[in-house]
Amino acid sequence: MAHAVDPARTDAVILVGGQGTRLRPLTLSAPKPMLPTAGLPFLTHLLSRIADAGITHVVLGTSYKAGVFEDEFGDGSALGLDIEYVFEEEARGTGGGIANVAPKLRYDTALVFNGDVLSGADLGALLASHHEREADLTLHLVRVGDPRAFGCVPTDPDGGVTAFLEKTQDPPTDQINAGCYVFNRAVIDRIPTGRAVSVEREVFPALLADGLKVCGYVDATYWRDMGTPDDFVRGSADLVRGIAPSPALKGHRGEELVHEGASVAPGALLIGGTVVGRGAEIGPGARLDGAVIFDGARIEAGAVIERSIIGFGARIGPRALIRDGVIGDGANIGARCELLRGARVWPGVTIPDGGIRYSTDV
Known part of the structure:
Protein backbone atom coordinates (compact mmCIF):
# COMPACT_ATOMS: atom_id res chain seq x y z
CA MET A 1 0.00 0.00 0.00
CA PRO A 229 17.50 34.81 -24.50
CA ASP A 230 14.00 34.73 -25.99
CA ASP A 231 12.74 32.31 -23.36
CA PHE A 232 14.51 34.24 -20.60
CA VAL A 233 12.77 37.48 -21.61
CA ARG A 234 9.38 35.84 -22.01
CA GLY A 235 9.70 33.93 -18.74
CA SER A 236 10.60 37.10 -16.85
CA ALA A 237 7.61 38.91 -18.35
CA ASP A 238 5.30 36.00 -17.49
CA LEU A 239 6.44 36.15 -13.86
CA VAL A 240 5.78 39.90 -13.67
CA ARG A 241 2.33 39.54 -15.21
CA GLY A 242 1.41 36.59 -12.97
CA ILE A 243 1.19 34.09 -15.82
CA ALA A 244 4.05 32.06 -14.33
CA PRO A 245 3.57 31.47 -10.59
CA SER A 246 6.18 32.40 -7.99
CA PRO A 247 5.50 32.72 -4.25
CA ALA A 248 8.68 34.83 -4.09
CA LEU A 249 6.87 37.71 -5.83
CA LYS A 250 4.24 37.79 -3.07
CA GLY A 251 1.29 38.24 -5.38
CA HIS A 252 2.75 40.94 -7.62
CA ARG A 253 0.96 41.15 -10.94
CA GLY A 254 1.15 43.93 -13.52
CA GLU A 255 2.65 45.31 -16.69
CA GLU A 256 5.90 46.40 -15.07
CA LEU A 257 8.12 45.77 -12.07
CA VAL A 258 10.37 48.69 -11.12
CA HIS A 259 12.84 47.97 -8.35
CA GLU A 260 13.98 50.21 -5.56
CA GLY A 261 16.59 52.74 -6.62
CA ALA A 262 15.51 52.80 -10.26
CA SER A 263 14.22 56.03 -11.80
CA VAL A 264 11.56 56.30 -14.50
CA ALA A 265 11.09 59.73 -16.07
CA PRO A 266 7.64 61.15 -16.77
CA GLY A 267 6.32 60.11 -20.17
CA ALA A 268 8.15 56.77 -20.25
CA LEU A 269 5.92 53.80 -21.06
CA LEU A 270 6.56 50.42 -19.43
CA ILE A 271 4.35 47.54 -20.57
CA GLY A 272 4.41 43.81 -21.37
CA GLY A 273 5.92 42.62 -18.09
CA THR A 274 8.97 44.90 -18.25
CA VAL A 275 11.46 44.70 -15.37
CA VAL A 276 13.65 47.65 -14.42
CA GLY A 277 16.57 46.75 -12.17
CA ARG A 278 18.01 48.59 -9.22
CA GLY A 279 19.74 51.83 -10.06
CA ALA A 280 18.60 51.76 -13.69
CA GLU A 281 17.49 55.00 -15.34
CA ILE A 282 14.66 55.26 -17.88
CA GLY A 283 14.49 58.55 -19.80
CA PRO A 284 11.46 60.57 -20.86
CA GLY A 285 9.49 59.15 -23.77
CA ALA A 286 11.26 55.79 -23.67
CA ARG A 287 9.06 52.80 -24.52
CA LEU A 288 9.83 49.45 -22.91
CA ASP A 289 7.71 46.47 -23.92
CA GLY A 290 8.55 43.09 -22.33
CA ALA A 291 12.10 44.28 -21.65
CA VAL A 292 14.55 43.08 -19.03
CA ILE A 293 16.68 46.00 -17.86
CA PHE A 294 19.44 44.88 -15.52
CA ASP A 295 20.80 46.92 -12.63
CA GLY A 296 22.51 50.20 -13.45
CA ALA A 297 21.49 50.30 -17.12
CA ARG A 298 20.52 53.65 -18.67
CA ILE A 299 17.85 54.04 -21.33
CA GLU A 300 17.90 57.51 -22.86
CA ALA A 301 14.98 59.67 -24.03
CA GLY A 302 12.82 58.21 -26.78
CA ALA A 303 14.58 54.84 -26.95
CA VAL A 304 12.43 51.80 -27.71
CA ILE A 305 13.26 48.41 -26.14
CA GLU A 306 11.08 45.45 -27.10
CA ARG A 307 11.48 41.87 -25.80
CA SER A 308 15.18 42.43 -25.18
CA ILE A 309 17.80 42.08 -22.45
CA ILE A 310 19.86 45.14 -21.54
CA GLY A 311 22.89 44.10 -19.49
CA PHE A 312 24.26 45.48 -16.26
CA GLY A 313 25.43 49.08 -16.65
CA ALA A 314 24.71 49.25 -20.39
CA ARG A 315 23.55 52.48 -22.05
CA ILE A 316 21.00 52.81 -24.86
CA GLY A 317 21.14 56.19 -26.57
CA PRO A 318 18.29 58.53 -27.50
CA ARG A 319 15.78 57.17 -30.03
CA ALA A 320 17.64 53.90 -30.43
CA LEU A 321 15.59 50.79 -31.19
CA ILE A 322 16.42 47.39 -29.69
CA ARG A 323 14.01 44.60 -30.67
CA ASP A 324 14.49 40.93 -29.71
CA GLY A 325 18.16 41.50 -28.90
CA VAL A 326 20.70 41.16 -26.13
CA ILE A 327 22.98 44.01 -25.14
CA GLY A 328 25.94 42.90 -23.04
CA ASP A 329 27.07 44.37 -19.74
CA GLY A 330 28.54 47.85 -20.03
CA ALA A 331 27.87 48.18 -23.77
CA ASN A 332 27.12 51.65 -25.15
CA ILE A 333 24.60 51.87 -28.00
CA GLY A 334 24.55 55.26 -29.71
CA ALA A 335 21.59 57.44 -30.58
CA ARG A 336 19.28 56.30 -33.41
CA CYS A 337 20.90 52.88 -33.75
CA GLU A 338 18.58 50.02 -34.76
CA LEU A 339 19.34 46.50 -33.56
CA LEU A 340 16.67 43.99 -34.51
CA ARG A 341 15.90 40.31 -33.94
CA GLY A 342 18.96 38.23 -33.16
CA ALA A 343 21.25 41.20 -32.53
CA ARG A 344 23.92 40.49 -29.90
CA VAL A 345 26.31 43.16 -28.63
CA TRP A 346 29.23 41.95 -26.53
CA PRO A 347 30.05 43.48 -23.13
CA GLY A 348 31.83 46.81 -23.24
CA VAL A 349 31.34 47.37 -26.98
CA THR A 350 30.50 50.92 -28.14
CA ILE A 351 28.43 51.60 -31.24
CA PRO A 352 28.48 55.28 -32.25
CA ASP A 353 25.43 57.43 -32.88
CA GLY A 354 23.67 56.18 -35.99
CA GLY A 355 26.32 53.49 -36.34
CA ILE A 356 24.00 50.65 -37.34
CA ARG A 357 20.56 50.35 -38.87
CA TYR A 358 18.38 47.59 -40.29
CA SER A 359 16.28 49.17 -42.99
CA THR A 360 15.20 48.78 -46.63
CA ASP A 361 15.56 52.48 -47.31
CA VAL A 362 18.77 54.53 -47.41
Whole structure:
Protein backbone atom coordinates (compact mmCIF):
# COMPACT_ATOMS: atom_id res chain seq x y z
CA MET A 1 0.00 0.00 0.00
CA ALA A 2 1.29 3.48 -0.85
CA HIS A 3 2.34 5.48 2.20
CA ALA A 4 1.03 8.95 3.01
CA VAL A 5 2.77 11.88 1.38
CA ASP A 6 4.89 13.91 3.79
CA PRO A 7 6.66 16.70 1.90
CA ALA A 8 8.84 17.41 4.92
CA ARG A 9 10.32 13.92 4.46
CA THR A 10 11.19 14.50 0.83
CA ASP A 11 14.56 15.76 -0.36
CA ALA A 12 14.64 18.39 -3.09
CA VAL A 13 17.64 18.28 -5.42
CA ILE A 14 18.41 21.17 -7.77
CA LEU A 15 21.01 20.67 -10.49
CA VAL A 16 22.26 23.97 -11.87
CA GLY A 17 25.07 22.67 -14.08
CA GLY A 18 27.63 24.88 -15.78
CA GLN A 19 27.36 28.01 -17.87
CA GLY A 20 25.66 26.33 -20.83
CA THR A 21 23.31 29.04 -22.02
CA ARG A 22 23.18 31.31 -25.02
CA LEU A 23 22.96 34.28 -22.65
CA ARG A 24 26.66 33.88 -22.00
CA PRO A 25 29.08 35.49 -22.63
CA LEU A 26 26.77 38.43 -23.36
CA THR A 27 26.03 39.00 -19.71
CA LEU A 28 28.78 37.89 -17.39
CA SER A 29 27.84 39.19 -13.98
CA ALA A 30 26.30 35.96 -12.69
CA PRO A 31 25.65 32.31 -13.58
CA LYS A 32 22.34 31.96 -15.40
CA PRO A 33 20.43 30.56 -12.36
CA MET A 34 21.42 33.75 -10.53
CA LEU A 35 20.53 36.27 -13.24
CA PRO A 36 17.78 38.65 -12.12
CA THR A 37 14.46 37.28 -13.37
CA ALA A 38 11.53 39.48 -12.44
CA GLY A 39 14.08 41.19 -10.20
CA LEU A 40 15.15 38.14 -8.21
CA PRO A 41 17.84 35.51 -8.83
CA PHE A 42 16.16 32.97 -11.10
CA LEU A 43 16.71 30.14 -8.62
CA THR A 44 14.76 32.05 -5.95
CA HIS A 45 11.51 31.36 -7.79
CA LEU A 46 12.11 27.59 -7.72
CA LEU A 47 13.25 27.61 -4.09
CA SER A 48 10.13 29.54 -3.08
CA ARG A 49 7.92 26.96 -4.80
CA ILE A 50 9.75 24.15 -3.02
CA ALA A 51 9.23 25.83 0.34
CA ASP A 52 5.58 26.54 -0.49
CA ALA A 53 5.05 22.82 -1.13
CA GLY A 54 6.20 22.01 2.42
CA ILE A 55 9.60 20.57 1.45
CA THR A 56 12.38 21.81 3.70
CA HIS A 57 15.63 20.00 2.83
CA VAL A 58 17.32 21.08 -0.40
CA VAL A 59 20.59 19.87 -1.92
CA LEU A 60 21.97 22.16 -4.59
CA GLY A 61 24.49 20.54 -6.92
CA THR A 62 26.64 22.60 -9.27
CA SER A 63 29.84 22.36 -11.26
CA TYR A 64 30.16 26.10 -11.86
CA LYS A 65 30.75 29.00 -9.44
CA ALA A 66 29.43 27.11 -6.44
CA GLY A 67 30.36 29.91 -4.05
CA VAL A 68 27.98 32.34 -5.75
CA PHE A 69 24.97 30.23 -4.74
CA GLU A 70 26.02 29.79 -1.13
CA ASP A 71 26.77 33.51 -0.81
CA GLU A 72 23.23 34.32 -1.99
CA PHE A 73 21.16 31.68 -0.21
CA GLY A 74 23.34 30.68 2.76
CA ASP A 75 21.74 27.92 4.81
CA GLY A 76 18.34 28.67 3.27
CA SER A 77 16.73 29.77 6.52
CA ALA A 78 15.57 33.09 5.02
CA LEU A 79 13.40 31.05 2.65
CA GLY A 80 12.29 28.57 5.29
CA LEU A 81 14.65 25.91 3.91
CA ASP A 82 17.66 23.89 4.95
CA ILE A 83 20.06 24.09 1.99
CA GLU A 84 23.23 22.06 1.50
CA TYR A 85 25.69 22.44 -1.38
CA VAL A 86 27.59 19.86 -3.42
CA PHE A 87 30.24 20.79 -5.98
CA GLU A 88 31.33 18.69 -8.98
CA GLU A 89 34.87 19.09 -10.21
CA GLU A 90 33.54 18.59 -13.73
CA ALA A 91 30.05 18.44 -15.20
CA ARG A 92 28.75 14.85 -15.31
CA GLY A 93 25.29 15.26 -16.78
CA THR A 94 21.99 15.04 -14.95
CA GLY A 95 22.50 11.41 -13.91
CA GLY A 96 26.03 12.01 -12.67
CA GLY A 97 24.86 15.12 -10.83
CA ILE A 98 22.15 13.16 -9.03
CA ALA A 99 24.61 10.42 -8.04
CA ASN A 100 27.03 13.09 -6.82
CA VAL A 101 24.54 14.54 -4.31
CA ALA A 102 23.28 11.15 -3.07
CA PRO A 103 25.39 11.15 0.15
CA LYS A 104 23.54 14.30 1.27
CA LEU A 105 20.06 12.82 0.88
CA ARG A 106 18.11 12.13 4.08
CA TYR A 107 14.90 10.49 2.95
CA ASP A 108 13.51 7.70 0.76
CA THR A 109 12.06 10.08 -1.83
CA ALA A 110 13.80 12.87 -3.74
CA LEU A 111 12.27 15.50 -6.00
CA VAL A 112 14.89 16.42 -8.61
CA PHE A 113 14.82 19.63 -10.68
CA ASN A 114 16.79 20.91 -13.63
CA GLY A 115 17.72 24.37 -12.43
CA ASP A 116 17.00 26.26 -15.66
CA VAL A 117 13.29 25.46 -16.02
CA LEU A 118 10.47 27.82 -15.05
CA SER A 119 7.42 25.78 -14.12
CA GLY A 120 4.07 26.03 -12.43
CA ALA A 121 3.64 22.33 -11.66
CA ASP A 122 1.82 21.46 -8.44
CA LEU A 123 4.63 19.76 -6.53
CA GLY A 124 2.30 18.32 -3.91
CA ALA A 125 0.14 16.69 -6.58
CA LEU A 126 3.25 15.35 -8.31
CA LEU A 127 4.46 13.73 -5.10
CA ALA A 128 0.99 12.35 -4.36
CA SER A 129 0.77 10.80 -7.82
CA HIS A 130 4.16 9.12 -7.33
CA HIS A 131 3.17 7.54 -4.03
CA GLU A 132 -0.37 6.60 -5.04
CA ARG A 133 0.95 4.68 -8.04
CA GLU A 134 3.76 3.15 -5.96
CA ALA A 135 6.16 4.20 -8.69
CA ASP A 136 9.93 3.82 -8.61
CA LEU A 137 10.30 6.95 -10.72
CA THR A 138 7.81 9.60 -11.83
CA LEU A 139 8.54 12.15 -14.54
CA HIS A 140 6.77 15.46 -14.86
CA LEU A 141 5.63 15.61 -18.49
CA VAL A 142 4.17 18.57 -20.34
CA ARG A 143 2.41 18.76 -23.69
CA VAL A 144 3.86 21.14 -26.28
CA GLY A 145 2.53 22.38 -29.58
CA ASP A 146 5.54 21.22 -31.59
CA PRO A 147 7.32 18.27 -29.95
CA ARG A 148 9.76 17.85 -32.85
CA ALA A 149 12.32 20.04 -31.10
CA PHE A 150 12.35 17.70 -28.07
CA GLY A 151 12.68 14.07 -27.23
CA CYS A 152 9.26 12.71 -26.32
CA VAL A 153 7.92 10.35 -23.65
CA PRO A 154 4.88 8.22 -24.59
CA THR A 155 2.74 6.70 -21.85
CA ASP A 156 0.12 3.94 -21.71
CA PRO A 157 -3.51 4.55 -20.61
CA ASP A 158 -2.52 4.02 -16.97
CA GLY A 159 0.24 6.63 -17.13
CA GLY A 160 3.10 4.17 -17.34
CA VAL A 161 6.05 5.36 -19.43
CA THR A 162 6.62 3.08 -22.40
CA ALA A 163 9.72 4.61 -24.02
CA PHE A 164 12.16 7.51 -24.11
CA LEU A 165 12.47 8.70 -27.69
CA GLU A 166 14.99 11.04 -29.32
CA LYS A 167 14.00 14.03 -31.45
CA THR A 168 12.14 13.02 -34.60
CA GLN A 169 10.19 14.75 -37.35
CA ASP A 170 7.18 12.50 -36.65
CA PRO A 171 6.89 12.13 -32.86
CA PRO A 172 4.22 9.70 -31.63
CA THR A 173 3.19 11.97 -28.75
CA ASP A 174 3.28 15.64 -27.76
CA GLN A 175 4.48 14.77 -24.24
CA ILE A 176 8.00 15.86 -23.34
CA ASN A 177 10.26 15.58 -20.33
CA ALA A 178 9.73 18.75 -18.24
CA GLY A 179 12.97 18.42 -16.24
CA CYS A 180 11.42 17.46 -12.89
CA TYR A 181 11.44 13.94 -11.43
CA VAL A 182 10.44 12.03 -8.30
CA PHE A 183 12.99 9.33 -7.48
CA ASN A 184 12.84 6.57 -4.92
CA ARG A 185 16.19 6.51 -3.15
CA ALA A 186 16.81 2.94 -4.30
CA VAL A 187 16.72 4.15 -7.91
CA ILE A 188 19.27 6.87 -7.20
CA ASP A 189 21.56 4.28 -5.67
CA ARG A 190 21.58 2.43 -9.04
CA ILE A 191 23.14 5.37 -10.88
CA PRO A 192 26.86 4.85 -11.64
CA THR A 193 29.20 7.22 -9.83
CA GLY A 194 32.41 8.93 -10.85
CA ARG A 195 31.53 9.51 -14.50
CA ALA A 196 29.14 11.36 -16.79
CA VAL A 197 25.69 9.75 -16.90
CA SER A 198 22.65 10.75 -18.95
CA VAL A 199 19.32 10.03 -17.28
CA GLU A 200 17.48 10.21 -20.63
CA ARG A 201 19.79 7.89 -22.57
CA GLU A 202 21.08 5.58 -19.85
CA VAL A 203 19.27 5.62 -16.49
CA PHE A 204 15.62 5.83 -17.58
CA PRO A 205 15.78 3.23 -20.37
CA ALA A 206 17.59 0.83 -18.02
CA LEU A 207 14.77 1.16 -15.48
CA LEU A 208 12.21 0.20 -18.12
CA ALA A 209 14.36 -2.71 -19.31
CA ASP A 210 14.62 -4.00 -15.74
CA GLY A 211 10.87 -3.83 -15.19
CA LEU A 212 10.79 -1.01 -12.64
CA LYS A 213 7.67 1.12 -12.48
CA VAL A 214 8.23 4.39 -14.32
CA CYS A 215 5.25 6.72 -14.50
CA GLY A 216 4.45 10.01 -16.17
CA TYR A 217 2.65 12.87 -14.46
CA VAL A 218 1.13 14.94 -17.26
CA ASP A 219 -0.35 18.37 -16.67
CA ALA A 220 -1.08 21.61 -18.50
CA THR A 221 0.56 24.03 -16.10
CA TYR A 222 3.04 26.74 -17.08
CA TRP A 223 6.41 25.48 -18.35
CA ARG A 224 9.36 27.15 -20.07
CA ASP A 225 12.96 26.07 -20.57
CA MET A 226 14.95 29.26 -19.92
CA GLY A 227 17.97 28.29 -22.03
CA THR A 228 17.70 31.00 -24.70
CA PRO A 229 17.50 34.81 -24.50
CA ASP A 230 14.00 34.73 -25.99
CA ASP A 231 12.74 32.31 -23.36
CA PHE A 232 14.51 34.24 -20.60
CA VAL A 233 12.77 37.48 -21.61
CA ARG A 234 9.38 35.84 -22.01
CA GLY A 235 9.70 33.93 -18.74
CA SER A 236 10.60 37.10 -16.85
CA ALA A 237 7.61 38.91 -18.35
CA ASP A 238 5.30 36.00 -17.49
CA LEU A 239 6.44 36.15 -13.86
CA VAL A 240 5.78 39.90 -13.67
CA ARG A 241 2.33 39.54 -15.21
CA GLY A 242 1.41 36.59 -12.97
CA ILE A 243 1.19 34.09 -15.82
CA ALA A 244 4.05 32.06 -14.33
CA PRO A 245 3.57 31.47 -10.59
CA SER A 246 6.18 32.40 -7.99
CA PRO A 247 5.50 32.72 -4.25
CA ALA A 248 8.68 34.83 -4.09
CA LEU A 249 6.87 37.71 -5.83
CA LYS A 250 4.24 37.79 -3.07
CA GLY A 251 1.29 38.24 -5.38
CA HIS A 252 2.75 40.94 -7.62
CA ARG A 253 0.96 41.15 -10.94
CA GLY A 254 1.15 43.93 -13.52
CA GLU A 255 2.65 45.31 -16.69
CA GLU A 256 5.90 46.40 -15.07
CA LEU A 257 8.12 45.77 -12.07
CA VAL A 258 10.37 48.69 -11.12
CA HIS A 259 12.84 47.97 -8.35
CA GLU A 260 13.98 50.21 -5.56
CA GLY A 261 16.59 52.74 -6.62
CA ALA A 262 15.51 52.80 -10.26
CA SER A 263 14.22 56.03 -11.80
CA VAL A 264 11.56 56.30 -14.50
CA ALA A 265 11.09 59.73 -16.07
CA PRO A 266 7.64 61.15 -16.77
CA GLY A 267 6.32 60.11 -20.17
CA ALA A 268 8.15 56.77 -20.25
CA LEU A 269 5.92 53.80 -21.06
CA LEU A 270 6.56 50.42 -19.43
CA ILE A 271 4.35 47.54 -20.57
CA GLY A 272 4.41 43.81 -21.37
CA GLY A 273 5.92 42.62 -18.09
CA THR A 274 8.97 44.90 -18.25
CA VAL A 275 11.46 44.70 -15.37
CA VAL A 276 13.65 47.65 -14.42
CA GLY A 277 16.57 46.75 -12.17
CA ARG A 278 18.01 48.59 -9.22
CA GLY A 279 19.74 51.83 -10.06
CA ALA A 280 18.60 51.76 -13.69
CA GLU A 281 17.49 55.00 -15.34
CA ILE A 282 14.66 55.26 -17.88
CA GLY A 283 14.49 58.55 -19.80
CA PRO A 284 11.46 60.57 -20.86
CA GLY A 285 9.49 59.15 -23.77
CA ALA A 286 11.26 55.79 -23.67
CA ARG A 287 9.06 52.80 -24.52
CA LEU A 288 9.83 49.45 -22.91
CA ASP A 289 7.71 46.47 -23.92
CA GLY A 290 8.55 43.09 -22.33
CA ALA A 291 12.10 44.28 -21.65
CA VAL A 292 14.55 43.08 -19.03
CA ILE A 293 16.68 46.00 -17.86
CA PHE A 294 19.44 44.88 -15.52
CA ASP A 295 20.80 46.92 -12.63
CA GLY A 296 22.51 50.20 -13.45
CA ALA A 297 21.49 50.30 -17.12
CA ARG A 298 20.52 53.65 -18.67
CA ILE A 299 17.85 54.04 -21.33
CA GLU A 300 17.90 57.51 -22.86
CA ALA A 301 14.98 59.67 -24.03
CA GLY A 302 12.82 58.21 -26.78
CA ALA A 303 14.58 54.84 -26.95
CA VAL A 304 12.43 51.80 -27.71
CA ILE A 305 13.26 48.41 -26.14
CA GLU A 306 11.08 45.45 -27.10
CA ARG A 307 11.48 41.87 -25.80
CA SER A 308 15.18 42.43 -25.18
CA ILE A 309 17.80 42.08 -22.45
CA ILE A 310 19.86 45.14 -21.54
CA GLY A 311 22.89 44.10 -19.49
CA PHE A 312 24.26 45.48 -16.26
CA GLY A 313 25.43 49.08 -16.65
CA ALA A 314 24.71 49.25 -20.39
CA ARG A 315 23.55 52.48 -22.05
CA ILE A 316 21.00 52.81 -24.86
CA GLY A 317 21.14 56.19 -26.57
CA PRO A 318 18.29 58.53 -27.50
CA ARG A 319 15.78 57.17 -30.03
CA ALA A 320 17.64 53.90 -30.43
CA LEU A 321 15.59 50.79 -31.19
CA ILE A 322 16.42 47.39 -29.69
CA ARG A 323 14.01 44.60 -30.67
CA ASP A 324 14.49 40.93 -29.71
CA GLY A 325 18.16 41.50 -28.90
CA VAL A 326 20.70 41.16 -26.13
CA ILE A 327 22.98 44.01 -25.14
CA GLY A 328 25.94 42.90 -23.04
CA ASP A 329 27.07 44.37 -19.74
CA GLY A 330 28.54 47.85 -20.03
CA ALA A 331 27.87 48.18 -23.77
CA ASN A 332 27.12 51.65 -25.15
CA ILE A 333 24.60 51.87 -28.00
CA GLY A 334 24.55 55.26 -29.71
CA ALA A 335 21.59 57.44 -30.58
CA ARG A 336 19.28 56.30 -33.41
CA CYS A 337 20.90 52.88 -33.75
CA GLU A 338 18.58 50.02 -34.76
CA LEU A 339 19.34 46.50 -33.56
CA LEU A 340 16.67 43.99 -34.51
CA ARG A 341 15.90 40.31 -33.94
CA GLY A 342 18.96 38.23 -33.16
CA ALA A 343 21.25 41.20 -32.53
CA ARG A 344 23.92 40.49 -29.90
CA VAL A 345 26.31 43.16 -28.63
CA TRP A 346 29.23 41.95 -26.53
CA PRO A 347 30.05 43.48 -23.13
CA GLY A 348 31.83 46.81 -23.24
CA VAL A 349 31.34 47.37 -26.98
CA THR A 350 30.50 50.92 -28.14
CA ILE A 351 28.43 51.60 -31.24
CA PRO A 352 28.48 55.28 -32.25
CA ASP A 353 25.43 57.43 -32.88
CA GLY A 354 23.67 56.18 -35.99
CA GLY A 355 26.32 53.49 -36.34
CA ILE A 356 24.00 50.65 -37.34
CA ARG A 357 20.56 50.35 -38.87
CA TYR A 358 18.38 47.59 -40.29
CA SER A 359 16.28 49.17 -42.99
CA THR A 360 15.20 48.78 -46.63
CA ASP A 361 15.56 52.48 -47.31
CA VAL A 362 18.77 54.53 -47.41
